[in-house]
Amino acid sequence: MAKKVAFMQGNEAAAHGALYAGCKFFAGYPITPSTEVAEVMSAELPKVGGKFIQMEDEIGAMAALIGASLTGLKALTSTSGPGLSLKQENIGYACITEVPCVIVNVMRGGPSTGMPTGPSQSDVMCAKWGTHGDHPAICLVPASVQELFEETVRAFNLAEKYRTPVMIMPDEIVAHMRERIVFPEPGEIPVVDRTAPSVTPDKYKPYDTSFGDVPPLAAFGSGYKFHVTGLNKMQDGFPTTKAEIVQAEEERQVRKVEANKAEIMKWEEYLVDDADVVVVAFGSTSRSARFAVDQARKQGIKAGLFRLITFWPFPEERLLEISKKVKAFISPEMNLGMCAGVIKGCIEGNAPVLGIFRVDGEPINPDQILDKMKEVK
């Protein structure tokens, strides 16, 4: 049987990716340019017995998401910059309480209200450092409608597997462009569910590390009763200020992602092996970059593209390796150098990082990247 094919907008694809992953709950608040995600979920979730709620604000949406996830439902919200700022409080709560959830954040200009309909890539640092305190961060940055669908499925899988919030961050161009999408058959992309407890309710502890760095999570209403708090907690979920427990728990919460980053990180290398100049790009910018690389090769410039699909955890080791062989990196991005700064932080000064930074609401075009390649001697 032929696969189902559609011509679809990025935001719509994110919603359908969530449904494919088994999402049964959505809580959100209207915000440009992400609202289509909520609109599709409001129409589709009740059809499969799921629940959609439009909350009173972004903070409440994030809170309801966590509440629903604690009852065992896979839960999604969608937002954009100003909403992401508001959600940070409870993103931190989901980090410390280790409750799986997925946040679609469509990147628009900022700070503050900024440019609501203009594309941007300036929320990537907010994805890692937006909420206070030390915490794990997983952030995915797809570049096409198809990839936005597939990466949303992966976002749920990672959230469930590692008991942590996962952010999927298309820029506004990827979120609003329309492209052909081929829907995977059920089962074609693996769908991961959180590990349920294997012990009886009387023996259950929500942070029982004898099961490893990612302890099984029971659902409220399933016969298990336990305590959840945003305070630093012990294995039984109750608050503690005991120094050695707090230290160990904080380290475990970060380690559960960092130690598994080989599985979480995802990128694509295009003509990188023999490249003199490597463009590191993501989202819609990577599409301009790929075009520029092809043009450069035609002109005899040995250019390559390193396309980030996972932004956090960042592929530090691989970029360090590449840095030993190249004359320069180019970092085109719709912000004032966030990714360039991260690249510089991991390549030990082996190569210069040339930036093309735009925050004027216009996309970076291939010629800009090509011109920058020509500056590399």
Place this chain on the structure above:
Amino acid sequence: MAFEYEKWLRPGKLPHIWCPGCGHGIVMKGLIRALDTLQLKKEETAIVSGIGCASRLPGYMDCCTLHTAHGRAAAFATGVKMARPEMNVILCGGDGDGTAIGGNHFIHACRRNIDMTYIIMNNMIYGMTGGQFSPCTPTGAKASTTPYGNPDPGFDIAKLAIGAGASFVARGTAFHANQIDKLIVEAIQHKGFSVVEILDDCPTTYGRRNKYKSVIEMMNRLKDIAVPVKAAEKMDPEQLKGKVLTGVLYKEDKPEYCEQYKAVIERAQGAAR
């Protein structure tokens, strides 16, 4: 009737954090009597709170307990209830948590009329942080951040809840301990969003600064200002000056949110067929 208090308390979690003379323990005991009266299942009961002294209550209760972020109890609880409408969802917290930082979530939970019970312990102060004025601190009162007297007018929580659409609103006091469980029982049994405000005391951070010489004096104040709604009907406005009505203040049958959403699911699935 004898109540099984210990059955509802988590082993090993007492003593609680509340100061001597604080009314929160009286409220918790009232809640336990209510749960025991209704014979709710612990595994099917979620108790959700925000941040503050009163919000520490869930930790002592042997149920599904969720101690959330400051002011957010109603929003977290809405997610729990929508996802599992069969669960009994009870919220608790203080006046600052519920009506200042959590005010938006509070009024919208009232508006949706989602079937949960919210117990607000109103001690008129932010106790945990050391006695700053709250939206329920009386005008003129002293707090650590109103050293010259509070210039702000206060909220009437019950009126706020009724105005926002809650379909059951009651008020009791920590002095009238025997009434607390009865109000909570009726609130839980009511289908819709129910609010039970309990006027409470904070001898440590409110009483000290406002010339209450003892906890007994603070409790006597609660005794003196409370007028049952029935008794108030026979009193004239002059007699009611400075008094606060207690008992069930408002009750209305109207559509409940989870039921409304169930109908949405039926319509969506009907349309899909």
